[in-house]
Structure formats: structure tokens, C-alpha cells
Amino acid sequence: MFERWLYISTSQLIDADAPDHVREIVDISIPRNASLSVTGALLFTGRRFxxxxxGPAEGIAELKRSILQDPRHRDVHTIAEGPYDHRRFLTWSLDYAGPSQFVASKVEDALTAALNGSEEGIEALAEMLAGFAIEGHS
Ligand SMILES: Cc1cc2nc3c(=O)[nH]c(=O)nc-3n(C[C@H](O)[C@H](O)[C@H](O)COP(=O)(O)O)c2cc1C
Incomplete structure (x- = not known):
């Protein structure tokens, strides 16, 4: 079965070390996600992920187990999960937004909307992540 998982979490990384830690996450994620046929995107605003x-339910479940217990972030809020009918991403990619206030405020808006149960907030965040992926960040 094909599933998706969208979440927002709070970074536990110290600013100066964050780029190195994010690079480590990406270096592990690219081959591991590919081996599980999982695609998607990771956005880091400096404060939140x-x-x-x-991808396949087993692949999502396996990654979820690792990601939920990762001390590099906390307060993992699931925004959307479960069976889904189509793939949005062709590969797995990362967008490092750094100190972009625009992106950070969009993520905050989406989190608030999604926590209030807004389907629009969920889609807005998914589209934002998809937009980065299409721009070809890796
Ligand atoms: C915000 C965040 C996103 C992550 N995304 C992925 C991912 O997409 N794929 C992946 O293999 N690991 C990802 N990781 C790293 C995993 O949590 C984990 O450290 C790594 O997969 C090794 O798994 P293990 O600790 O179970 O051995 C992420 C970590 C964080 C903090």
C-alpha cells in the first residue's frame, strides 16, 4: 500500500552546528530512502523541520521509527499520514531555508492551520515542499 507522512518538528540543533548535522541527515537519507522507494522533501527553517x-507502507513505517526517536529534533507533529493515491515527488530532496523569514513564517502558518484541522494548511505545506523539489535542490 502507498502511504504518505507529513510532519513538522522543532529542531534541537545549535545554530552554528546545524548545517553539519543537516548534511549528515541528508547523506544518510538519500541512499536509505532510495533503497526503500521512499521519496519526498525535507525543509529546515533554522528553527523547525x-x-x-x-512510498510503500513498510518503508514509511521503518523511517518513522528512526525519525521519531532522533534527538536532533522534538515535538514531532504529524500533519497528514496514511494511504494516499499518488506520488508527488520523484526523488528525495532537501531544501535548507536557513534564516529565510518568509519560509519560516510559511511553515509556522501551515503548522497553525494544520493543527486547527485545516486541509488547506496541509496542502499549502505539501505544495511548498513540492515547489522546492521541482526547483531541483538536492
Ligand atoms: C528532521 C529529520 C529528518 C530525517 N529524515 C530522514 C529520512 O528521510 N531518511 C532517513 O533515512 N533518515 C532520516 N533522518 C535520520 C534518522 O532519524 C536516523 O538517524 C537515520 O535514518 C539512521 O537510522 P537509525 O538511527 O535507526 O539507525 C532524519 C532525521 C531528522 C532529525
């Missing part, structure tokens, strides 16, 4: 993962 937002990640969209999609």
Missing part, C-alpha cells in the same frame, strides 16, 4: 515522505 518540515518533511514529506511518501
Amino acid at each position: 518540515a518533511q514529506y515522505l511518501e
